[in-house]
Amino acid sequence: xxxxxxxxxxxxxxxxxxxxxxxxxxxxxxxxxxxxxxxxxxxxxxxxxxxxxxxxxxxxxxxxxxxxxxxxxxxxxxxxxxxxxxxxxxxxxxxxxxxxxxxxxxxxxxxxxxxxxxxxxxxxxxxxxxxxxxxxxxxxxxxxxxxxxxxxxxxxxxxxxxxxxxxxxxxxxxxxxxxxxxxxxxxxxxxxxxxxxxxxxxxxxxxxxxxxxxxxxxxxxxxxxxxxxxxxxxxxxxxxxxxxxxxxxxxxxxxxxxxxxxxxxxxxxxxxxxxxxxxxxxxxxxxxxxxxxxxxxxxxxxxxxxxxxxxxxxxxxxxxxxxxxxxxxxxxxxxxxx
Numbered sequence: 001x002x003x004x005x006x007x008x009x010x011x012x013x014x015x016x017x018x019x020x021x022x023x024x025x026x027x028x029x030x031x032x033x034x035x036x037x038x039x040x041x042x043x044x045x046x047x048x049x050x051x052x053x054x055x056x057x058x059x060x061x062x063x064x065x066x067x068x069x070x071x072x073x074x075x076x077x078x079x080x081x082x083x084x085x086x087x088x089x090x091x092x093x094x095x096x097x098x099x100x101x102x103x104x105x106x107x108x109x110x111x112x113x114x115x116x117x118x119x120x121x122x123x124x125x126x127x128x129x130x131x132x133x134x135x136x137x138x139x140x141x142x143x144x145x146x147x148x149x150x151x152x153x154x155x156x157x158x159x160x161x162x163x164x165x166x167x168x169x170x171x172x173x174x175x176x177x178x179x180x181x182x183x184x185x186x187x188x189x190x191x192x193x194x195x196x197x198x199x200x201x202x203x204x205x206x207x208x209x210x211x212x213x214x215x216x217x218x219x220x221x222x223x224x225x226x227x228x229x230x231x232x233x234x235x236x237x238x239x240x241x242x243x244x245x246x247x248x249x250x251x252x253x254x255x256x257x258x259x260x261x262x263x264x265x266x267x268x269x270x271x272x273x274x275x276x277x278x279x280x281x282x283x284x285x286x287x288x289x290x291x292x293x294x295x296x297x298x299x300x301x302x303x304x305x306x307x308x309x310x311x312x313x314x315x316x317x318x319x320x321x322x323x324x325x326x327x328x329x330x331x332x333x334x335x336x337x338x
Contacts, residue, residue, distance in 0.1 A: 057197045064206070088223045090164075091155060101143075109188070112128075117193045130256045136181055145301065176230045179231070189246065190245075190249070207233065267304060
């Protein structure tokens with residue numbers, strides 16, 4: 001109110017400052033004297049040196065991610081003009097929001113995986129990696145497919161149909177969001193266990209493929225070019241290399257990883273076609289209809305995946321976990337009886 005975009009950034013800085021100050025305060029309360037010990041250098045310096053050795057590969061990893069994903073707007077603006085950035089950004093907006101939430105699965109689970117690995121519980125560690133891959137795939141398909149099918153009416157209701165970038169832009173944005181959610185999860189496995197160096201060079205090559213293809217394809221096919229370039233970078237390098245490296249480094253079964261991804265995707269392909277045909281025939285005309293149809297589409301897929309993708313053992317396991325999560329003994333015992 002009165003400061004425009006600058007005010008939004010000031011608000012972001014203020015919120016971030018309060019959040020980090022709260023974290024520091026909570027940490028100092030839980031661990032009295034930790035700040036004084038850090039200043040005096042009263043800690044295991046050999047451990048600290050091991051952590052510092054991870055800084056450079058982690059920094060390179062982060063830079064590759066930024067170059068791969070945050071240069072699309074720059075490429076389009078430089079080659080096609082800033083006006084073409086508008087449909088590129090608006091068409092991807094809902095998919096990028098969903099992508100951020102899907103990446104949260106990896107963000108929330110890496111510490112637990114690292115703890116299993118450090119304790120030497122490698123069999124459980126491998127099973128959890130495969131299980132999280134399957135879970136991430138199921139949720140990614142359930143969330144991204146309804147957005148893909150209903151992205152045109154969403155953009156039309158939001159900013160008008162003239163700003164919609166088209167079905168191809170939506171398709172490649174969806175594919176990139178799906179692949180990134182999986183690659184992010186797998187990347188956390190290496191980062192959390194201190195093995196991040198094993199994936200640095202592949203990600204550098206992915207960035208090179210991505211940027212080069214984005215520039216070339218933008219010249220040929222227009223604003224959708226950077227999205228196709230990102231997809232090419234994923235397929236050319238990381239989509240196959242990281243699963244192979246998971247098998248080589250941690251002994252995770254490549255066959256199980258492929259099955260964990262393939263089954264939900266195989267169910268999703270005919271489902272998204274059906275959704276797309278439904279949207280063409282019964283396009284929502286209001287926000288209420290749009291939200292209702294997208295939510296119903298996601299829930300129907302989750303129901304289908306529950307019965308067609310998960311095994312009996314998986315369903316029993318999730319019943320028990322649901323019971324433990326909500327504190328309901330009745331749900332847990334029902335899962336054990338099934």
